[in-house]
Amino acid sequence: MQIFPRWTNKLPALIAIAVALGGPGLIFVIWYYFSPRHTDVGYQPKQPVPYSHKLHAGDLGIDCRYCHVGVEKSAIAMVPPTQACMNCHSQVKKESAALAPIRQSWEDGSPIEWVRIHKVPDYAFFDHSAHLAAGVGCSSCHGRVDQMVKMRQDQPLSMGWCLDCHRNPLPHLRPKDKVTQMDWVLRSPEEVRNDPRVNANVNPPQNCTGCHR
Numbered sequence: 001m002q003i004f005p006r007w008t009n010k011l012p013a014l015i016a017i018a019v020a021l022g023g024p025g026l027i028f029v030i031w032y033y034f035s036p037r038h039t040d041v042g043y044q045p046k047q048p049v050p051y052s053h054k055l056h057a058g059d060l061g062i063d064c065r066y067c068h069v070g071v072e073k074s075a076i077a078m079v080p081p082t083q084a085c086m087n088c089h090s091q092v093k094k095e096s097a098a099l100a101p102i103r104q105s106w107e108d109g110s111p112i113e114w115v116r117i118h119k120v121p122d123y124a125f126f127d128h129s130a131h132l133a134a135g136v137g138c139s140s141c142h143g144r145v146d147q148m149v150k151m152r153q154d155q156p157l158s159m160g161w162c163l164d165c166h167r168n169p170l171p172h173l174r175p176k177d178k179v180t181q182m183d184w185v186l187r188s189p190e191e192v193r194n195d196p197r198v199n200a201n202v203n204p205p206q207n208c209t210g211c212h213r
């Protein structure tokens, strides 16, 4: 079924480096490529402020697009500027030690250095807006963000992963106004086809140049 099982993604680079480095290199390469840090699922770096999606997006119910304003219009979703936090935190939890870096950033204009978590290599093209316009929800690719006290990568973002969905996208489609609903349950292709709110005539690229432009 699968033309590209997930593990083959790394194969060419693996072989090239292993040959160049010999024995000890091979061990290094296997450790490096197969350790969670490189496959990236579960990657959860320390952030400058202990911001919780569970509290803000889950308990308080703030919509994803309040902070990730770029997500429907552009390739990137964008992490919010300090202003977005100060809309509330100039009033709420004004004395909180956890929020000291936010107040500092607000006073001197220096941006908060959030550590980037999700990243596809530059040679692969990805665009948020195309996926959201087709009705693919955030949770298909980022998991239950509303339950994450600390943000982590939920999916591998590998080529095999992209293609798994591109070959069989229908279960991932939903009405466009539901893309940020976190507890949406995926449906069968038949159910999706019979839902008049969904455009089931999508055609995600499976050819190489669709993603490697």
Ligand code: HEC
Binding pocket: 047, 051, 053, 056, 057, 062, 063, 064, 065, 066, 067, 068, 079, 080, 084, 114, 115, 116, 117, 118, 119, 138, 139, 142, 145, 146, 150, 151, 180, 182
């Ligand atoms: C109140 C603002 C706010 C809201 C609402 C919010 N986020 Fe975030 N989001 C952030 C901040 C700040 C970061 C960077 C810190 C972090 O990673 O925890 C972030 C990071 C992320 C990242 C990781 C970015 C990276 O570096 O790869 C994803 C994915 C994400 N948010 C998805 C969502 C989703 C999905 C929702 C809605 C369920 C949501 N966010 C709601 C502020 C917000």
Ligand code: HEC
Binding pocket: 049, 050, 051, 052, 055, 056, 060, 062, 067, 080, 084, 085, 086, 087, 088, 089, 092, 093, 096, 097, 098, 099, 102
């Ligand atoms: C819509 C309002 C709103 C926005 C926007 C908002 N927050 Fe909050 N935040 C809250 C509320 C409400 C609490 C919980 C206060 C409480 O526990 O009583 C909170 C709590 C926090 C806490 C825990 C503070 C403590 O001492 O317990 C942190 C850290 C935090 N927010 C960071 C952020 C960051 C960073 C941003 C911007 C990306 C942000 N918040 C945006 C409303 C908001």
Ligand code: HEC
Binding pocket: 064, 065, 068, 071, 075, 076, 077, 078, 079, 118, 119, 120, 121, 126, 128, 131, 132, 136, 137, 138, 139, 140, 141, 142, 157, 179, 180
């Ligand atoms: C089809 C899968 C998919 C969907 C749907 C999706 N994302 Fe992403 N997201 C990704 C990938 C892949 C990356 C890494 C992109 C890159 O490196 O350019 C990413 C990166 C991010 C980032 C960090 C980098 C950036 O673009 O600013 C944030 C924040 C984010 N997503 C939020 C969201 C939110 C919020 C939603 C829903 C409104 C969403 N994503 C829907 C796959 C997805």
Ligand code: HEC
Binding pocket: 120, 124, 125, 126, 127, 130, 131, 134, 136, 140, 141, 157, 158, 161, 162, 163, 165, 166, 169, 172, 201, 202, 203, 204, 205, 210, 211
């Ligand atoms: C959960 C399903 C899903 C996942 C995962 C997914 N896609 Fe897609 N992709 C789609 C759908 C649906 C479309 C829309 C096709 C249409 O509108 O006809 C699409 C369209 C695209 C397009 C064409 C639109 C454009 O922006 O030019 C590209 C390129 C693309 N995806 C790249 C990727 C890459 C790269 C990844 C992995 C990092 C990925 N996708 C992961 C479902 C997915």
Ligand code: HEC
Binding pocket: 008, 009, 010, 011, 012, 013, 014, 120, 121, 124, 157, 158, 159, 162, 163, 166, 205, 206, 207, 208, 209, 210, 211, 212
């Ligand atoms: C749906 C999008 C998509 C399509 C279609 C696609 N690729 Fe990829 N490809 C990716 C992504 C994303 C990566 C990066 C994977 C990672 O970071 O692990 C990648 C990585 C690669 C790599 C590097 C592997 C490595 O060692 O990491 C090669 C080579 C490659 N693709 C070739 C191809 C060829 C040949 C085709 C056509 C048969 C193709 N790709 C079709 C998304 C795609």
